[in-house]
Amino acid sequence: MLFRVAIAFACLFIIAGVAGQPAGDTALAVQQTIAPVTSLIATNHEYDNGTGIDLIWVPSIDDRLAPSRVTGYEVWRSVVGGSGSRIAELPAGANKFTDEQCSRESTYVYSVVAISVAGNAVSISTAPIQPAREWINLHRLNLLAIAFLVSAAVIYFIQSARSGKKLFVRKIAGLDAVDDAIGRATEMGRPILFIPGIQDMDDVQTIAAITILGRVSRVVADYDTKIKMPVSRSLVMTAARETIKASYMAAGRPDAYNDDMVSYVTDEQFGYVAAVDGIMVREKPATCFYLGAFFAESLILAETGNSVGAIQIAGTAMPAQIPFFVAACDFALIGEELFAASAYLSNEPKQLGSLKGQDVGKAVALVVIVVGTMAATIGSAWDVTFMNQLWSALKVVFQTN
Numbered sequence: 001m002l003f004r005v006a007i008a009f010a011c012l013f014i015i016a017g018v019a020g021q022p023a024g025d026t027a028l029a030v031q032q033t034i035a036p037v038t039s040l041i042a043t044n045h046e047y048d049n050g051t052g053i054d055l056i057w058v059p060s061i062d063d064r065l066a067p068s069r070v071t072g073y074e075v076w077r078s079v080v081g082g083s084g085s086r087i088a089e090l091p092a093g094a095n096k097f098t099d100e101q102c103s104r105e106s107t108y109v110y111s112v113v114a115i116s117v118a119g120n121a122v123s124i125s126t127a128p129i130q131p132a133r134e135w136i137n138l139h140r141l142n143l144l145a146i147a148f149l150v151s152a153a154v155i156y157f158i159q160s161a162r163s164g165k166k167l168f169v170r171k172i173a174g175l176d177a178v179d180d181a182i183g184r185a186t187e188m189g190r191p192i193l194f195i196p197g198i199q200d201m202d203d204v205q206t207i208a209a210i211t212i213l214g215r216v217s218r219v220v221a222d223y224d225t226k227i228k229m230p231v232s233r234s235l236v237m238t239a240a241r242e243t244i245k246a247s248y249m250a251a252g253r254p255d256a257y258n259d260d261m262v263s264y265v266t267d268e269q270f271g272y273v274a275a276v277d278g279i280m281v282r283e284k285p286a287t288c289f290y291l292g293a294f295f296a297e298s299l300i301l302a303e304t305g306n307s308v309g310a311i312q313i314a315g316t317a318m319p320a321q322i323p324f325f326v327a328a329c330d331f332a333l334i335g336e337e338l339f340a341a342s343a344y345l346s347n348e349p350k351q352l353g354s355l356k357g358q359d360v361g362k363a364v365a366l367v368v369i370v371v372g373t374m375a376a377t378i379g380s381a382w383d384v385t386f387m388n389q390l391w392s393a394l395k396v397v398f399q400t401n
Contacts, residue, residue: 034062034069036121037112042129050104050133056096060114060121068092074113075099079106080128102131142397149364154357161349167356174313174331175344181311182219185286191226192216193285195276195301196240197292197316198269200233204339205317209292210239211342212315216289217244221251229262230279232272237264273297277304290314290329291338294321302328315341368398 037057045052055075063070070092077099078084088097102108107130114121161167185192194216196209213229220227227244231237240262248257265275277300280288288305290298290312298314298321305312306328314325315333325332333341343351372394379387 033119034114034116034121035060036114036123037073038123040110040112040123040126042108042110042126044129044132045098045100047134047137047139048100048131050131051100051102053099053102053108053110053129053131054096055099055110055112055126057112057123059093059095062116063092063114069116069118070114071117072115074115076111076113078109080109084109084111104131104133106130140400143400146361146364146398150357150361153360154354156353157356158349158353161352167352169340169344169352169355172333172337172341172344174315174333174337175341177311177313177331178216178345179219181287181313182216182223182225184311186223186225188286190286191228191283192220192287192289193276193280193283193305193310194227194229194289195292196229196231196236197290197294198232198272198297199293201235201239203293205291205293206233206236208338208341209315210236210243212289212291212345213240214243214247215342215345217247218251221248221253221256224253224256227261228279228283228285230265230272230276231262232265232267232269234264237262269295269297273300276301280304280308280310284308285310288312290316290325291333291341292316294318294325299324299328305329368394372398 037060040055040057043054043056045054059073060070062068072092073090073094074086075088075090075097076084077087087099087101090097099108099110107128109128110126112123114123157167182192194213196213197203197206199206201207201210217227229240229244231240241259244261245254245257248254265272279285281304285305285308288301288310290301290305291314294301294316295318298316298318302312302314302325312329313331313333314329315338316322316325317335317338319335322332322334326334340355343355372391375387375391375394378384379391
């Protein structure tokens with residue numbers, strides 16, 4: 001009898017275990033459901049054009065487990081009154097995102113979906129938000145102060161030049177030689193060759209070259225000398241013709257001007273160089289000007305001009321080509337001397353004031369670089385507290401982003 005009772009109880013335990021198995025699976029499935037992100041907040045992205053919204057949230061609790069059960073996050077955006085769309089996929093551990101594709105005319109609602117193998121969890125949506133535009137970036141007031149300092153220096157020097165005060169500008173030998181070089185060409189009865197580089201009018205070096213051309217062509221018109229100017233860009237040809245024509249009119253000799261003084265050759269780099277070299281060999285100019293942006297053709301032009309015995313004045317802001325011009329030409333404008341040439345030659349108050357005002361900005365930058373380098377070196381090498389503080393202060397004042 002006892003044996004039968006024992007067998008009956010054993011059967012009951014087995015049946016209860018089998019019946020309880022689905023309940024255990026359900027509990028396991030519940031445990032595999034991940035928690036959503038919390039504290040999702042949307043705020044306007046500061047100091048932009050009204051196209052950005054910042055999102056920040058607390059990651060899912062399951063993302064902080066080891067190993068994480070969250071494989072990533074999806075950011076969803078919907079316009080109020082419209083449908084939603086996924087705008088970003090982020091890795092596990094992410095807790096912020098900036099939506100930079102917004103419109104100031106729309107109002108948005110955001111949600112973040114936590115992704116896992118077991119399933120997804122959607123967060124509570126944010127409150128409706130509309131991006132706004134700020135006109136002033138308050139994080140860059142330091143740069144505004146520096147800009148005001150340089151602008152004040154420019155205005156001061158312009159007023160000083162207008163009042164008749166003589167502003168010192170460092171002597172540039174290449175520009176002082178312009179009149180003598182043109183006079184030599186007049187005496188020899190040979191033409192002047194002016195090359196404005198191989199870039200178009202959207203290059204600042206080409207613009208500087210055309211500015212200098214105005215001064216050169218004015219002297220050419222006064223001396224009644226021939227000038228030849230082959231160019232590699234059609235817009236440069238048009239600008240050069242107008243500049244030379246204006247110079248001849250200012251000299252009172254408009255009838256002496258001819259459009260053939262400026263000719264278009266080709267946009268192809270070495271085709272243009274070959275044509276210019278041919279002009280040099282045939283015409284044998286007495287003076288050659290190379291002013292503008294140059295590349296591999298710089299030494300080819302300078303050596304050809306040297307072989308025909310021409311006085312050569314070159315100027316470029318291309319660092320790799322300056323050594324070739326220095327070696328092969330009689331005079332060279334190095335770097336920013338090319339841009340200072342118009343102020344140097346004209347002595348016009350606005351240009352001189354701008355030049356001197358920019359020098360103030362450069363002087364400030366040079367002092368900051370020297371002091372900052374010394375402070376960083378001494379502060380890191382000997383752990384001098386004052387130098388570390390000075391270095392940190394300079395970084396804060398002169399940072400640009």
